[in-house]
Amino acid sequence: MPDDAALPPLNGLRAFSAAGRHLNFRAAADDLGVTQGAVAQQVRGLEDHLGLRLFLRHPRGLSFTEEGRTYHAAVSRAFAQLAEATDALRRAPARATISVTPTFASKWLIPRLADLTRAHPGIDLRLTATERVASFHSDGIDLAVRQARPPFGASLRADLLFTQxxxxxxxxxxxxxxxxxxxxxxxxxxxxxxxxxxxxxxxxxxxxxxxxxxxxxxxxxxxxxxxxxxxxxxxxxxxxxxxxxxxxxxxxxxxxxxxxxxGGLDFYLLAPRHIGSGAAAQVRDWLLGLARDEAGEAG
Missing domain, CATH: 3.40.190.10 (Periplasmic binding protein-like II)
Structure with a gap:
């Protein structure tokens, strides 16, 4: 795996990519929203970093050197892959993973999942039903519902859902x-x-x-x-x-x-003290709100 320290500066690569598309520093500057001098300077810095010339400069524009043409094709592919990966990440649904016991899943949570979908249609909820103690870090869990009693660890946020x-x-x-x-x-x-x-x-x-x-x-x-x-x-x-x-x-x-x-072992909603994702925070708020509503109806 290449050392990140040996990679060329990103601004230089962006300037080289744009200049190579247009074979003109002024047009590349318009693309990037910077000055023509800034683009020329970044390309020169990239060439100095690599120790070779990528363009031949002409009064009316640029032309590739043989090394520059080959390198531009590779850099363009890399930027295209980065753009595709970023677009896919932005389009991916927000995800939250919750670990619950099989009884809580089948008798309470699953019958109410349609309500969650209506309230938060953009959340991709992952449900894990298990009796074993889950690890938020190693198991990739955002939230957990377990029967327990206080006190809880300082790293956990524990909210009472239902008494037993x-x-x-x-x-x-x-x-x-x-x-x-x-x-x-x-x-x-x-x-x-x-x-x-x-x-x-x-x-x-x-x-x-x-x-x-x-x-x-x-x-x-x-x-x-x-x-x-x-x-x-x-x-x-x-x-x-x-x-x-x-x-x-x-x-x-x-x-x-x-x-x-x-019974002595009440049902708690557990989460790391600092919840990592917005989706997990939304699911947590929904669970607590629904439990509060149902407890109020029962009372």
Missing amino acids: DVIAVCSPALVANQDLPLDALAFSRMTLLHDTHDLWPKFFQSAFGQSVDAPRSLRFNQTTLSLDAALAGQGIALASRFLVARDLAEGRLVQPVRCSLE
């Missing part, structure tokens, strides 16, 4: 013949849907002041799967209220017992 207000939900068909709210005995006859958080023991203590021995259960490694099973009428699941708010409002899910549990 955990409720029980199931398909209305599952409890169609039951008196609601269910009591502890009724729960003991139901199938419980477990995820990795395993909050059922705490939930039962909060709801009934006692443990419940439910002989039937299904276990999943992600909350989104337990919620899909609940929607399919396969049992009762636990989930943060905001994740199921639309399903509750539209009657796809019901609460079999009126109890909520503070």
Whole structure:
């Protein structure tokens, strides 16, 4: 790879390129918006840098030397490539990459992406769904949504999106013949849907002041799967209220017992202290605004 220090001065190359197009210093000066003397001086400086003559000077204009003609063709190609690359960069959509958990992606973010597209049609959003901790630098992540608790590192900006207000939900068909709210005995006859958080023991203590021995259960490694099973009428699941708010409002899910549990790990929007792109800042503002609106409606 050539050393940048060995490259000719850019102004000299621009002057040489323009002069070579017109074979005239005055016309080149008009192209570049500088004086004829400035163009002539920059070309002489380039020739001195290279140690050879690129033009033959004539009373009415210029002509290439053999070396100058070959060099001009190469310089012209290089400037054309730079112009094409710059134009492509300007036309490329603004990009933002957000890392979220699979449950947050499927149950909250994806159903609302059309709203983001309408609000910011020029943003190319890249969505990464993973449970693992993402690195903003090495993974190329602009924003992340994770369940966590303060404090956070000084290099991070952390904004609360939703509290972990955990409720029980199931398909209305599952409890169609039951008196609601269910009591502890009724729960003991139901199938419980477990995820990795395993909050059922705490939930039962909060709801009934006692443990419940439910002989039937299904276990999943992600909350989104337990919620899909609940929607399919396969049992009762636990989930943060905001994740199921639309399903509750539209009657796809019901609460079999009126109890909520503070889970302790709230949902935070994380970003580097200094957000790198304008697109990421716009997505961050949109997420925070939407979360604020939905929290206000719930309240």
